[in-house]
Amino acid sequence: MRRWLVWPHELTALYVTEGEEVFIEQAPNLLYSLVFRTLEVLVMFSLLIMASRSTDPVVTQVALAFAVGIFLWLLKALGEAAYTRYVLTNYRVLVITGLFERNCEWVSWRKVTDVSTHRSILDGLLGMATIRIHSAHEATGFTELRDVPNPDEFEFWVTKLVQTTNKRAEVDDWLEAEMD
Numbered sequence: 001m002r003r004w005l006v007w008p009h010e011l012t013a014l015y016v017t018e019g020e021e022v023f024i025e026q027a028p029n030l031l032y033s034l035v036f037r038t039l040e041v042l043v044m045f046s047l048l049i050m051a052s053r054s055t056d057p058v059v060t061q062v063a064l065a066f067a068v069g070i071f072l073w074l075l076k077a078l079g080e081a082a083y084t085r086y087v088l089t090n091y092r093v094l095v096i097t098g099l100f101e102r103n104c105e106w107v108s109w110r111k112v113t114d115v116s117t118h119r120s121i122l123d124g125l126l127g128m129a130t131i132r133i134h135s136a137h138e139a140t141g142f143t144e145l146r147d148v149p150n151p152d153e154f155e156f157w158v159t160k161l162v163q164t165t166n167k168r169a170e171v172d173d174w175l176e177a178e179m180d
Helices: 008-015 030-036 038-053 057-082 121-126 151-166 171-179
Strands: 022-026 085-089 092-097 103-108 112-118 128-135 144-149
Touching: 008 085, 008 092, 022 151, 030 038, 030 057, 030 121, 038 057, 085 151, 112 151, 121 128, 128 151, 144 151
Parallel strands: none
Antiparallel strands: 022 085, 085 092, 092 103, 112 128, 128 144
């Protein structure tokens, strides 16, 4: 039975099977989540200023109610980002998401057909990227890992794991050769 009240760094252990080796476990870049939500933050602060300067109690209450609503929405969005993990193992790639509703999607390396990386100017400045993993079964909906920090290292591991698996070689053999 899976536990629901866990810290973000404990998520991966809930989904990795015995004998499965984790190579990379990363969370999306939380700074980008804040930058991406700048408009909402500005609206929230504008409402707080409006509430503090208004002489009409109805305007004050409505502005405060909306500001609190936006704050709670931002808190939930940041919590969702904090409870998201991108995991690369010797068998599969997993995306674990959810603060209140937990989801785990994965695809086996044997099913991966293509990998692409997208970096906007802002992504480049913040040191991250969106990595798209295309599988032989596109109906799964599992394609994007957003706001991946250290994308070069992540992409290196994805490439090596796909190459190694598609050659029907064992990942452990490749690792031993790399370390010698």
